[in-house]
Amino acid sequence: MSNLEWVPNRSSQLPLHQQIYAYMKRKIMNGEWTIGTKIPPQRTLALQFNVNRSTIVTALDELVADGLIQAKVGRGTVVMNNTWSIISSTPPPDWRNYVKSGTYQPNQSIIQDINNAESRPDIIRLGTGELAPELLPSEKMKKVFLQNKKQPLSLSYTEPKGDLYLREKICNFLKTKGIAVTPASVLIVSGGLQALQLISLGLLHKGSTIFHETPSYLTSVNLFQSAGMNLFGIPMESEGIKIDLLGRLKRQHNGALLYTIPSFHNPTGVSISKTRRKQLLDVCSKERLPIIEDDVYGDLWFEQPEPKPLKATDQQGLVLYMGSMSKTLGPGLRIGWLVGPEPVIDRLSDIKMQTDYGSSILSQYAVAEWLASGLYEEHLHHIRKELKIRRDLTLQILEKYFSEIATWNIPKGGFYIWLKLDMDVSMNKLFKKGLKEGILINPGNIYDQNDSTHLRLSFSYATAEQLEQGLIKLADLIEKRND
Template sequence: MPEIKWKPQKNSTIPLHQQISDYVKRKILNGEWTVGTKIPPQRRLAELFEVNRSTIVTALDELAADGLIESKVGSGTKVINNTWNLLASVSPPDWISYVTSGIHKPNITLIQEINKAEANPNFIRLGTGELSPDLLPNKKIQELLQIDNGQSLSLGYTEPKGSLSLRKTVSDHLKLKGIDASPESILIVSGGLQALQLISIGLLRRNSTILHETPSYLNSVHVFQSAGMHLLGIPLDEEGMRYDSIERLKRQHDAALLYTIPNFHNPTGSLMSNRRRAELLKICQKESIPIIEDDVYGDLWFEGPPPKPLKCNDTQGNVLYIGSVSKSLSPGLRIGWIVGPEPVIERLADIKMQTDYGSSSLSQYAVEKWISSGWYEDFLKNIKDELQVRRDFTIKILEKHFSDIATWSIPKGGFYIWLKLHSEISTRKLFDLALREGILINPGSVYDKNDNQHLRLSYSYASIEQLEKGLIHLSQLIKKSAFD
């Protein structure tokens, strides 16, 4: 479905339906909406253009009369022609067939709607998993980039594994977590998501099976699925991912790899116990199943450091460890890292060079200076204090307005509260209702397609005022919907 930002001018002398018809016609004639493009439904167009539905009907009738669009019951309205197509002796490329034939799978519709809504500054975003713009260190970054002549900054390509200076700094940073990793065993990547993409195309065969917690962040992106992999969920309990079924699943499905977020799990916010980490590492070593340990939230603890990463006790090179500053410093810098056996890092570095020729040298410079200067640790302390205030405030709102309609656990760090609704209300229906009221939420089905009872709440993005207003209104929508 095409994205539409334009709106007709209501003070114009040109009738609204004519403005809309002309807009759509320009999109078609310019080749932006090609043959086969599906036009949004009339009701949706009326909302987007902020006009009556009858105005939309008139505009579409004109376009249909010009032979540009066609409506069919059951399949909606599509572009069927443009003037060039009518004049040409051969048909133009069928771009829609190319789009649907692409190797990379499209996001689920719900995720696409969330991504679009997040671009609207008027929404209260109760599910967004990133730091609020108010918490980002914009002024400090500007100060850092006031580079004097004595500092070494290169704007050329870095070496395949990334800036050596940054890798040395990351190596020292990881020692604070108990991970002993030389710069040679570290690859700088453009965020944790690229780390997963490189692993999916660089280390695994098509039709491989990936084990993961359920619910899981992996279900909200199609990194492994688009590379021809299969995902298989393992339930969580109060200590983290259960391990008792791993041996059976390895035998039945020939599982190639296990993915886990032990620290402040996305979406549940849970923290894997020390005992469970040891058990998980032991069984995966016994079954020769490599582990991807995604630790992008690991620095964001509130009440004492979390247990040591799985990588700390990995003496066999069984764990690929992913870290990033996207959640703890700035999503826009797009800098993360993979730690693993050197042959693996060499392989992934080679693929990264083939795909983007290295992460931004300017971002690498900024992150290296930020961590090595000690600013990162100072910033983390402030951010954790702020996030804890927001978490505690959110819990108070939930206790006051949600205690009779939902249950939850209190996270010890990270961004998320996994809210379980008592009522049988469809969370997809609730998403639509909330969206119409200017509130954006993340239903549990984003992380487990069979989940229709949970919401992932985030206290990291919305302001205190927005959290209060948005959550109270959300509770009212839930209670009202439960009785409809």
């Protein structure tokens, strides 16, 4: 059951418990909460409805009296029946079995909790990997749509690979990174996740092994696992992935692809050095191991640009290069791109047409205008300055409150600081205690299931005041971890 979107009206003459009772009863009676649906715990409901627990108890008691819910040992409180189940000669479908039968694996429970908690207005988001609302160019975006441009605004479907004008502008943008490519080798996608999904559907078979850095963002999504593939982690060091292991592991595990984030890695913030990038490309070329290069953070450097992407020196079509506007211009645009050999792009564009018939034409129009007008470069300059200020502030707070309990890296760009605690902790307990204190963290075991000492801190979302307030609370929770 996802976050409840309704809250009781405190101005109403109807008591709060009766409003909650009526709301939950409607959910049951109209079939939104089917028989067997588990009702959230009382403490969770009290938090979501912003009421006392006693108010929740009273509302639930009335639902029990109506025979609509029942507390079951080991299962919690579940929906027992509704009007339809009582008067119908045949029972309604058991949607629980349908839900369990789906081939796509659910998110880790802790990630589901994170996704739900991010909608809470009172929460301090210390791990969120996106730009704060105040850093997004909302007003300039409005002007882009209002201005009379030469580029016609169409509301029709685009061609399979995406709007040609946008792909041309992306090609021009990629030239600044040393990547020479034509529009035929560019596919517009609805964010990086869709690019990965298309790759899993169009290029790989069930049982394939995907190599990735450990820790890795890739382990926080079940995209490849849901397609029946295996993830295999390769350790990292200060300069990036340990490439001396690749050859042997490729042969032992028949690796199909390597997924890597060379610039400002998620979650560690590490960047692969120029020398290591060349070595990585050489090894993968020798082993015939294709690379998925995720470069969504590459433009967010602070003092100096990152080394050229792997794709810039790829002369064999070895690298599938992913870029996106989600981390720079706005995640709601849902616009990214995948660059690769034409046969690959042709194959994946055909699958994309079968799944969604193209990304939003309005978003494609907007991104093309930002790239063509020079607004995007101006925006990047502004965002780099703002992120550096937030990074420096976060480092100052860490130095003041965490110097005796943790160590950390100093990222040269991106969003993240990889905080290493000086002791093992129960990440689940720390996460839950944080939620009670109004802070949301991203534990390291999301990115490596065996990790019990790291946290991914993000300085891109919380305000300066929230960063200080939240990190002080977090330090206190860590020091009192045994309480």
